[in-house]
Amino acid sequence: MIRFLLKGLLRDRSRSLFPILVVIAGVSLTVLLHGWITGVIGDMVNSNANFSTGHVKIMTKAYAENEDQMPNDLALLGVDEILTDLRKRYPDMIWVNRIRFGGLLDIPDENRETKTHGPAMGLAVDLLSNKSPEIANLNIEKALVHGRLPEKPGEILISDDFATKLGVSPGESATLLSSTMYGSMAMQNYVIAGTVRFGVRPMDRGAMIVDISDAQLALDMSDASSEILGYLEDHIYDDAKAAEVAMRFNAEFAGSEDEFDPVMLTLREQKDLASYLDMASGMSGILVFVFVLAMSLVLWNAGLIGGLRRYGEVGVRLAIGENKGQVYRSMIYESALIGVIGSVIGTAIGLGISYLIQVKGFDFGSMMKSSTMMLSNVLRTQITSEAYYIGFLPGLFSTVLGTMLSGIGIYKRQTAQLFKELEV
Amino acid sequence: MEDSKIILIDALVKQFPIGGGEFTALDGIDLTFGKGEFAGVVGPSGSGKTTLLNIIGSLDTPTDGRVSVLDQSIGDLSHKKAARLRNEHLGFIFQTFNLLPVYTVFENVEFPLLLLKMTAASRKNAVQDALEWVGLSNKVKSRPAQLSGGECQRVAIARAMVKRPEIVLADEPTANLDAENSHNILQTMEKLNAELETTFIFATHDEKVIRYLHRKIHLEDGRVVKDELIDKKN
Ligand SMILES: Nc1ncnc2c1ncn2[C@@H]1O[C@H](COP(=O)(O)OP(=O)(O)OP(=O)(O)O)[C@@H](O)[C@H]1O
């Protein structure tokens, strides 16, 4: 009997081929979009973590309130002590301090007169100490376009676009005009060691990267920093872990009103990242739901049309002595089979395309010219283990649901009524 | 003769709900059928022929009265029991032949035997016999779409007969056939009726069919108005 039904299924293209194609289309899209969302959100988390938020970030409460304005007069003091303490307490995590500052970068000519100048977005990180984790955090070696990495104090990196705009090249000198932590004028001469491009729009517009000690000197911020960033083990963001670390840290300062007390924020708590992170996990669910719905509707309709044609078959099978339950069940098994076959093929196709985009990437650089989002210009899909099964949810659900819906007509109807309809 | 009655119908009433009320399609039918009858229910359109056949065939249930087929009370059967009764003892022939288009002639006829869990070898024998009865042994591998209407209906007869049921119910079996094919088919059925002692009950208003009947039951507005036996010894 099963062989007999399978034979029919195979021969009746409208019952097998069309639904399988629908399932393949829906499933491969689900898998692809899932990979895409995972990839984009993953990139966003990474870019933010590396360039801006860390997995956790410590600032003074006052600084945190106006973080966008980089109020270094409210910076953390006694940074070395805090760092030593953190490294002792969380030896698996990486802790680094950074200073963010704004300023004007001035390029002098031979006569020490201003040749060109432009606003710089300063980022001071540990560039010079042996095995500084920041080289990897910012992926600086890969980002280097011209020149080399700074090797001694007084050397800086600037973004390649910025260098072009200013008309400078590695080896030339530049003067930073900024203000110290205490509000007086700061002026410091540097040599441009190299130019960098991170592929992240906000960093590539006007960044200037200075060694942290140099910046502390120039900005009169000895033992002070804008922020301390913490990275979890393996450099993978885990919201629960980060939240726990932050909770323990903040507990020490609970009840204190001092606005210079440090406060630790998780990546999730910074900027609007919470909503993006939620979107990422919610999105897969929504995606599956939408595809289940859309595909079910298509298959339900196809099932209704096919079902009408199949009233003949149903009628005959009932007359020959199957009961309604048997007929209904066999139709559902049939659809489950189609769902599985379509899901397997669709998942394979979806994974294949995802893999291609994961390797090759899509360049959105031109579309993100003015973006302030910490997001790579070249976006890639990311295949996670979920991608291997997520397509089966809409694939199986829709075929079975579609058939259940269209088949219900047969089940609900009076047996004799089916024959009446089959005769017109 | 009385002991070989295989269908007993007693004060059968069938009502269908329409609008707020009830429509009485069958209104107090008393009938019996014996083994090997070649009978027809005749009457104008809407008189209740199909309704009556459906109830005998356990596809529908009586509203009132008793219908017993092969000692089973139709009104009291569960869905499963009714399906079993149809599977083991009844054959159906429809106005539209209702062959399954994706299957070959052989497979269409074989279908009822699959449910009876027969071995492949005995299925093959039975199907070949049935196709021989209807003269289609040479079309085993054809699909229904490749057959003429008359041939299709003969396949349908083979399908109804292949398990050698006690009773065959045929609702307007010639409605879609021309005169020649109609005669052909009725002769085939008449022959099977004689050889296998299968009881045939038709529902029809086709003169061509009526001429072959050994018994005519006239239905009008859900009532039997005349029940005549026709002497076929001419
Ligand atoms: N499911 C139903 N609901 C309501 N009324 C019905 C239903 N089935 C049949 N009827 C009515 O019962 C009456 C008898 O119908 P039936 O189909 O038995 O007639 P028939 O004698 O077979 O007619 P025909 O020769 O046109 O096939 C008709 O008036 C029909 O409208």
Ligand SMILES: [Mg+2]
């Ligand atoms: Mg009728």
